[in-house]
Amino acid sequence: MKKILIVGGVAGGATAAARLRRLSEEDEIILFERDEYISFANCGLPYYIGDVIKDRKKLLVQTVDGMSKRFNLDIRNFSEVVAIDPVAKTVEVKNHQTGKTYNESYDKLILSPGAKPIAPPIPGLSEAKNILTLRNIPDTDKIKAVVDSGKVRRAVVIGGGFIGVEMAENLQELGANVTLVEKMNQVLKPLDFEMAQLVHQEINANCVNLILGDGVDHFQKQGSEVVLESGRVLEADLVILAIGVVPDNMLAKQANLKCGLRGHIVTTQNYEVLSGVDESVYSDIFAIGDAIEVKDFVTKDQTAIPLAWPANRQGRVVADYINGKTIKNFGIQGTAVAKVFNKTIASTGNNAVQLDMKKIDYQIVMAHRANHAGYYPHATNIALKLLYDPKTLSILGAQAVGQEGTEKRIDVIASAMKMGATVLDLQDFELCYAPPFSSAKDPANILGYIAENIEDGVYKTVEWHEIDAIVEKGGFLLDVRSPVEVSAGAIKGSVNIELDSLRDRIAEIPISKDTPIYVTCQVGQRAYLAIRILKGNGFTNIYNLSGGYSTYRTAHY
Amino acid sequence: MKKILIVGGVAGGATAAARLRRLSEEDEIILFERDEYISFANCGLPYYIGDVIKDRKKLLVQTVDGMSKRFNLDIRNFSEVVAIDPVAKTVEVKNHQTGKTYNESYDKLILSPGAKPIAPPIPGLSEAKNILTLRNIPDTDKIKAVVDSGKVRRAVVIGGGFIGVEMAENLQELGANVTLVEKMNQVLKPLDFEMAQLVHQEINANCVNLILGDGVDHFQKQGSEVVLESGRVLEADLVILAIGVVPDNMLAKQANLKCGLRGHIVTTQNYEVLSGVDESVYSDIFAIGDAIEVKDFVTKDQTAIPLAWPANRQGRVVADYINGKTIKNFGIQGTAVAKVFNKTIASTGNNAVQLDMKKIDYQIVMAHRANHAGYYPHATNIALKLLYDPKTLSILGAQAVGQEGTEKRIDVIASAMKMGATVLDLQDFELCYAPPFSSAKDPANILGYIAENIEDGVYKTVEWHEIDAIVEKGGFLLDVRSPVEVSAGAIKGSVNIELDSLRDRIAEIPISKDTPIYVTCQVGQRAYLAIRILKGNGFTNIYNLSGGYSTYRTAHY
Numbered sequence A, B: 001m002k003k004i005l006i007v008g009g010v011a012g013g014a015t016a017a018a019r020l021r022r023l024s025e026e027d028e029i030i031l032f033e034r035d036e037y038i039s040f041a042n043c044g045l046p047y048y049i050g051d052v053i054k055d056r057k058k059l060l061v062q063t064v065d066g067m068s069k070r071f072n073l074d075i076r077n078f079s080e081v082v083a084i085d086p087v088a089k090t091v092e093v094k095n096h097q098t099g100k101t102y103n104e105s106y107d108k109l110i111l112s113p114g115a116k117p118i119a120p121p122i123p124g125l126s127e128a129k130n131i132l133t134l135r136n137i138p139d140t141d142k143i144k145a146v147v148d149s150g151k152v153r154r155a156v157v158i159g160g161g162f163i164g165v166e167m168a169e170n171l172q173e174l175g176a177n178v179t180l181v182e183k184m185n186q187v188l189k190p191l192d193f194e195m196a197q198l199v200h201q202e203i204n205a206n207c208v209n210l211i212l213g214d215g216v217d218h219f220q221k222q223g224s225e226v227v228l229e230s231g232r233v234l235e236a237d238l239v240i241l242a243i244g245v246v247p248d249n250m251l252a253k254q255a256n257l258k259c260g261l262r263g264h265i266v267t268t269q270n271y272e273v274l275s276g277v278d279e280s281v282y283s284d285i286f287a288i289g290d291a292i293e294v295k296d297f298v299t300k301d302q303t304a305i306p307l308a309w310p311a312n313r314q315g316r317v318v319a320d321y322i323n324g325k326t327i328k329n330f331g332i333q334g335t336a337v338a339k340v341f342n343k344t345i346a347s348t349g350n351n352a353v354q355l356d357m358k359k360i361d362y363q364i365v366m367a368h369r370a371n372h373a374g375y376y377p378h379a380t381n382i383a384l385k386l387l388y389d390p391k392t393l394s395i396l397g398a399q400a401v402g403q404e405g406t407e408k409r410i411d412v413i414a415s416a417m418k419m420g421a422t423v424l425d426l427q428d429f430e431l432c433y434a435p436p437f438s439s440a441k442d443p444a445n446i447l448g449y450i451a452e453n454i455e456d457g458v459y460k461t462v463e464w465h466e467i468d469a470i471v472e473k474g475g476f477l478l479d480v481r482s483p484v485e486v487s488a489g490a491i492k493g494s495v496n497i498e499l500d501s502l503r504d505r506i507a508e509i510p511i512s513k514d515t516p517i518y519v520t521c522q523v524g525q526r527a528y529l530a531i532r533i534l535k536g537n538g539f540t541n542i543y544n545l546s547g548g549y550s551t552y553r554t555a556h557y
Ligand SMILES: Cc1cc2nc3c(=O)[nH]c(=O)nc-3n(C[C@H](O)[C@H](O)[C@H](O)COP(=O)(O)OP(=O)(O)OC[C@H]3O[C@@H](n4cnc5c(N)ncnc54)[C@H](O)[C@@H]3O)c2cc1C
Pocket: A007, A008, A009, A010, A011, A012, A013, A032, A033, A034, A035, A042, A043, A044, A045, A046, A079, A080, A081, A082, A112, A113, A114, A115, A134, A135, A136, A163, A248, A251, A288, A289, A290, A291, A306, A307, A308, A309, A311, B433, B434, B435
């Protein structure tokens, strides 16, 4: 019989507790949670505030009583673990209801303390009463109370990450006048800029006032005015501060556990923590979830991915390890999805910005494809961007923005990545097809097709942010759309020859066959067909504008 | 320059033509199509009849003119290839408009003639005017004309395959009184019986009169009465005969190409056809699509999969091969999906019936999981059944019936299979999670979890069709649901001890610890938790009823 203590009773902690009990009926398992609630639906909180989830009870996936009974656990809520003595193998626990402190010994200790909202010392923050953050049920109750008071005419959400964007949507749908402020030039960092622009369009189309590239300078009048770095002043009845999370590492710091640059607990492959003094492994203490550093599945760098899938997965495998099973730690891809009004945004792996930062070479594949057969009603477009290693052809990451069926394609790609697929393997994925669900060539297949043509040297790609300079320097940009489409908007300096007359008019192209020629259309597909014709007519140095005019226009939106 | 002829201008043929042109600007490519239309949306036909697709033009993905122009093809519709001379390398073409016949030579010949509806010599069939089949646009126009005449009060659809079920739905939604007749005891053969029962429920719930286990004996009164084998007589203003398809192999037979047992053209790995006389390879003639035999990806047997994905894929790779590229032929999984009223039915690989027939050993994993977080509105159940090889743990097949997000899980599993994943690999698939899309443990992950427990020897599974006999012979079946649930229906002979009181009441179990004990609940999850408790208390021979009472009840529906 082992005595196992768990710190933190939500995603990682509760999952570990459940699996630990399943693996051993006899172990003594004590779960400490600082707050009142365990096992709640963090991810549902914005939707409860937005009245999409009507019943507060639904947020409680498990209750203290229910879970204690079912899994025969000793669950102690209102109980904060304030210190660890790794030598004596004890923790110090503070009961917030009684104020009393006591020690508890352990054979194994699991830390799943999570991450907390960043609250930097912005001037005026401490005096304000209407500035709230969102992590747990008490936070939710506070925000909900303010919202329900009916006094929130104007809300300001600071931070364009997943939580910020979800809060902006939910407050807007409640009827508030919402401003979303993001210091960077885009929301949702897992997306590259041109993909994020599709989200910006959606946010604006839904009447949220989106301010990019401007941060909060200070708050004034008890927070009823948010003053931005630009000097702009926003009036606010409610401010949600959602500029990111940091690991809840107070306990880890106290115990002098090794933490990474940004404060995340460092672990071994088996989730054991290390001494902050001599890096020796504490083989009886484990850490999981938002609080830890993980290995990037793609690049093998250290990173941190504060998402529920990793926390749940790690909760299960750490329980396995403690019970003597061999576990595998593949690292984390960071697969993520969010609903933003009527759009679905999904991604996995690294984006171009991340790869650039890490100086990792990549080839871009971009496609705009319908989510299902175009002739079946309500087909919608999915913008897809995939990055692969031009040497090994392995997939480095993918992003998608669309509606129904968007995250399906990212799930397929994420699965492919986990199995070590190359981008060409996507061609052979035999996916479900009937008109309401996909096309006989699924968008995921098409990504593989496009990559093959690039690898066959049929064309190279040029990106939306490169083409203007190229044309300015005299590069020849051929637009093969119809004149009607061109008249509705085209890239400056482009020359229009419609695809279906290109064979007849090819002599009009005024450059030599080895001079670079840049081709575009609406999304890149007709450009590709044109490229095949050009190639068949002796052109040797051909570029396709990734995503076509559609991506170019969105990026310049 | 090569001269390439293609027979058949739809899924396989048109795709091959397009890719051929892309790979070579100069080849002469002639596409022969017996009918008027090329490149139409076969899969959309039922929905056009059902008025879901309103615009007939939308069915024409490409027109003869449009496609000729774009791809510089010589497209000859109304032109049937009636003979092949593999030695002279010519074909004989009959122009159905002029009635004239001529020869055309080739360097390469691609056959993509497709499959046609089975129309057996049922007595009374030839006299009937209202019995129609559905393959192409002329068929569609005929059915549509009958439907639009307003005289179809009662429609009978014969055959419960994908097309039959889709037609039943579409006719029903048009207001007809529809009877669907299927000779087997279930519709949709890719599903195992208990999964198909979910579809039967859905069909019945939508007021289609579903008759299983009864076939057509004959038609009488010019087809206005359908007499079943049971003697039952169905009145019908319209009869759709959709009992399956056979390869459209008249040309292949004429040319004496090697065909399989059921008449499909046999090909090499590179889609070359063989002589029916001496099995020598005709290395300039290729066959693809519904008309050919393919290798079952899972079992490596020869089979036939008349679906659009394979036809499209083969169209592309055969063009590659003809242009000197090396191609891979992995065989076909048979991934398929259909919408049946509000349900989505998806599958990939082999089902239990197929594996039984092939005497391939398998282990079943069954789960009922919500498509997305239960606390987020409109969560719906997905019934999932996965089969894996108990020796290699490789995935043999999977089936799913549910609503939104159903085919997503099959796509993930199909991709996993293509990459050679074991069932345990599913655990580590890092899939998109936010409340509107999934759960932190995706249903696909859960299948991997369940399999691990089975492989760890925690329990064995017992199936819905086995349990009654077991209980009758004195087997002990423990139902761990709440008494309220049990009172609403339970398996005869089961003993109820609610999960949460099992630890206290375990002594009530009247059997020795090494006697087999069968455990069930609603779907199998609480049974599993109970099994862990039983195991912790010394029971050694434990079974979980796959899919729980839910599957048992549905199977007996
Ligand atoms: C509003 C919101 C929306 C989200 N949406 C999504 C989403 O859509 N998809 C997604 O994948 N992820 C989402 N997440 C993130 C997801 O909830 C987290 O990744 C996940 O909960 C992390 O699990 P964890 O166990 O590491 O930490 P948590 O679930 O945060 O649990 C940590 C617990 O430990 C307790 N604790 C900390 N220190 C101590 C101590 N010393 N003693 C006792 N108890 C302690 C805390 O009180 C907390 O309850 C969202 C998060 C929030 C806040």
